[in-house]
Amino acid sequence: MQPDRHARTMLPIPDRPAPGLTTYDAKDPQTSYPPIEVLLPPDGAPNVLVVLLDDVGFGASSAFGGPCRTPNFEKLAAGGLKYNRFHTTALCAPTRQAMLTGRNHHSVGMGSITETATSAPGNSSLRPNTKAPLAMTLKLNGYSTAQFGKCHEVPVWQTSPVGPFDAWPSAGGGFETFYGFIGGENNQYDPALYDGTTPVEPPKTPAEGYHLTEDLADHAIGWIRMQKALAPEKPFFVYFAPGATHAPHQVPKEWPDRYAGEFADGWDAQREKTFARQKELGVVPADAELTPRHVEIPAWDDMPDELRPVLEREMEVYAGFLEHTDHHVGRVLEAIDELGILEDTLIYVIIGDNGASAEGTVNGAFNEMANFNGMAALETPEFMRSKLDELGSESSYNHYAVGWAWAMDTPFQWTKQVASHWGGTRNGTIVHWPNGITERGGLRTQFTHCIDVAPTILEVAGLPEPTMVNGVQQSPMEGTSMRYSFNEPDAPERHDLQYFEMFGNRGIYHRGWSAVTKHRTPWEMVGGTLAAFDDDVWELYDGAAGDFSQARDLSREQPERLHELQRLWLIEAVKYQVLPIDDRTADRLNADIAGRPTLVHGTSQQFFPGMGRLSENSVVNIKNKSWSVTAEVHIPEGGANGVLIAQGGRFGGWSLYLHEGRATFLYNVLGIHTFATRADEPVAAGSHQVRMEFSYDGGGLAKGGGVALYVDGDPVGSGRVEATQAMVFSADETTDIGYESGTTVSADYTAATSRFTGRIEWVQIDLGDDDHDHFIDPDERMRIAMARQ
Structure with a gap:
């Protein structure tokens, strides 16, 4: 095997041309240069495949x-x-x-x-x-x-x-x-x-x-x-x-059907069966x-x-x-x-x-967005049973x-x-x-x-x-x-x-021993007061003595060893930037307090045609307040159809679009309720401003509101949304201008037919000054952020 000639500790590997004779004429018999070589790893380096699954215990x-x-x-x-x-x-x-x-x-x-x-x-x-x-x-x-x-x-x-x-x-x-x-x-x-x-x-x-x-x-x-x-x-x-x-x-349904009846004994019994296997x-x-x-x-x-x-x-x-x-x-x-x-x-x-x-x-959950919006009560046992056959399908988000x-x-x-x-x-x-x-x-x-x-x-x-x-x-x-x-x-x-x-749950492993303390429970992130870090209760386990599963807590029997490991955790925490331990909720979700940049500023945001795949944190938040959206459009002879702007998708969101030529605003609550307001007449050919104004009822979160549609300032339709989503529309659906990607908010169109057939100059969202977001519990915000990752 030839020794590796590359200086691989510095990347990119520096180019080091070899000195030698440079001839004047390329036809000179003494003209000679080494062939260009493709950069390769050392001889014997194998292919590598890393497969990492998600959320599998x-x-x-x-x-x-x-x-x-x-x-x-x-x-x-x-x-x-x-x-x-x-x-x-x-x-x-x-x-x-x-x-x-x-x-x-x-x-x-x-x-x-x-x-x-x-x-x-x-x-x-x-x-x-x-x-x-x-x-x-x-x-x-x-x-x-x-x-x-x-x-x-x-x-x-x-x-x-x-x-x-x-x-x-x-x-x-x-x-x-x-x-x-x-x-x-x-x-x-x-x-x-x-x-x-x-x-x-x-x-x-x-x-x-x-x-x-x-x-x-x-x-x-x-x-x-x-x-x-x-x-x-x-x-x-x-x-x-x-x-x-x-x-x-x-x-696809055929995969879950292979397990029909296999889990009827429940999770306690399943633990026993798995442990035996x-x-x-x-x-x-x-x-x-x-x-x-x-x-x-x-x-x-x-x-x-x-x-x-x-x-x-x-x-x-x-x-x-x-x-x-x-x-x-x-x-x-x-x-x-x-x-x-x-x-x-x-x-x-x-x-x-x-x-x-x-x-x-x-x-x-049938649609986990219900829980994320504080509306889990909608998913009653009766509702869940009515959706049993849909679990795992494209109509579910379970x-x-x-x-x-x-x-x-x-x-x-x-x-x-x-x-x-x-x-x-x-x-x-x-x-x-x-x-x-x-x-x-x-x-x-x-x-x-x-x-x-x-x-x-x-x-x-x-x-x-x-x-x-x-x-x-x-x-x-x-x-x-x-x-x-x-x-x-x-x-x-x-x-x-x-x-x-x-998030304050912490532990240390050292030569078979583990010292651990659970600071918070993942699904109990709303309400209550967390213990001070110094008041967390630590446990001690001896893996070297055969405690593979952390089943026998020895903290009372060996307090000195526990204290030694606690100190060791602190040393490692300092070494690897774990400190300060951070179990905050609202402060971590507020970008200004947390100290991270944010794309969205102010109470108005303008968009242009073709923009899309904008995540919720890339768009001003219209929840729990009054707001409006205005689109400057050109309608060709014969009329136009399609999306002006849409946020979210099948499992929650809203869309302003033209259907059968008429301005339409549809608000979709969790894929369970939809509220549509349509203009009385199609938008005529020419340049126009199509506008929707939403007047929030107030008095708390997730309330309804009135809808008014305008073309060039003239009222063309009105309606009502009985309820809204307080916290989040989707973990993955986005905001699109002039079309809608992914699943669609409205059944009036599909992603393939959603493109606006006229011309959009711009679309603008403006927020009202009646923001009710202060009613959202800080712990609730944190729970939702954690559950969506």
Whole structure:
């Protein structure tokens, strides 16, 4: 093997032309230059595929004893290794940024989600340029790089069409190709997609069988095939991050139907079944204990009889969703195998970026936006039963109940967001690399963490950590390569110290011991007073003595060891920018107080035709107040139709459009109630101003109001909206000018027929001075922000 001649610690690798004879005439026989070489990694660098699923608990996948059948994960594990002590951060964006950089989440500014960023370094959502992402390092060393799926690492004020795009995958993230979505969740049937930084529409409609996970797999397979066809000598790095299985739990009906009746015993019984299977598989030790249910989680037997069929179906849909995801990940794996490169591809399948999500309320939801708007009472047991057959379909935006999340985290305590306990942070992980791992079907029990993935990949590729990237000196990675454990099952663990923290839930792991304290419960974020940090109750667990699941609290028996670990947590917190601990609610959602930039200022905002994909935080907030929208338009002879401006979609929003030539304003409340006001006559040909004025009733939140339509100042129609949405229209739908993307607010048009057939000069929203937002409880704002990620 030839020694590597490149100075790879400085990226981009400096061009260093060799001195030599320069001739005057190119025809001179002595004219000689070395051939131009394609930059490649060192010899032996494998292809790399990292698969990261969303919101899947340790006890969900059948590969780790769960009830959701994942045959492709099982097959992959049979040819590689399972890691049963792999950890994440308890929340999606922090896990992703940590994994992609090899640094702790606070070190890269992602102490929580982007929507709650502050100006504190550990919570800014800004990755320092001293911590370049893995994809950038690999690209600058000759890898082909591509990401497909979810990216929730872009600061919220940088998600609009004007960027800046430094934090987007294909701009500053190091991925040459990106196809996916920006944000915490997306509609699986009508996603807001980007190709690079350009908005694109899905290639098919839901009626034609579209589903996001399948689309992402199609693009990943196509890209891998093309890369190997055109540049077979270059290894690839593919990051495949489907939105599955984050809510909404949407999947074609045939997948949930496979689980009909399998969850009739409820979540308490499911925990027992899963725990027994986990022991049979050996993914938990024979002496592990099943942790009990906390009082905050309702017992299955205490749930209303009339709701149980709905609760069962919620879990059937989720199980089908995860199996469907396994199927399409399997297609990507099969494509790699068919190319003959599976043996030399390092594959990580990380089954979840945190524990299972308990953000669906104790009853679950048909449209989680109802709960986010304080209108969960609309989803009565009777309503839920009427919608049972629609769960998982394109007409639903559903989530399962807290009890199912707890069951999917078997055998551990708690769920997603609870960084203190393994239920929030331990995720089953599979590593497969036949050319580098001799054992097939092995189990590895060393403590590992998502920050270990990047240094592992660099070691396997024979690449050093860069000391300089794009002229900026780099800080060291904070993870530990897992390569040492690949062929040494009993090797002592090297990652033996790790802190955890999320919104005050915190813990420390050190050489088998863990000290933890839960500061808040994810689904109880409204009302009540949180304990002072110094008053939080800490627990102590001895994993080295066989307490795999944190079942035996030793804090009273060994207070000195607990205090030692508490001090160690504080030292690590200082080292990695965790301090100040931040459990605030309203202050973190107010950009001015939090100290992060915002795109929206003032009480008026003007838009122009063609603008679109504007997230809610890119548009002035019209909720709980009077407001108006005015459009300057030109109507051709024969009239015009189509959208002037629309915000939201099928599950909540509003639209001002022309239908049969008549100005129409429609307000859609959660997809349950619609209120339409139409003009008496079509808008005549020529230039006009079409205006809608909404007069809010006042007296609190989510009230109704009067609607008045005008053309050139003349009244042309009036109506009424009986109720409005107080907090949010959508997690993924946007505001569009001159058309509507995604699902549509109104059934009068489709996305394909929504384009305005006249000409729009401009559209302007103006807010009234009767703002009732002060009625919104600060804790409620925080709960909604957390549940949408």
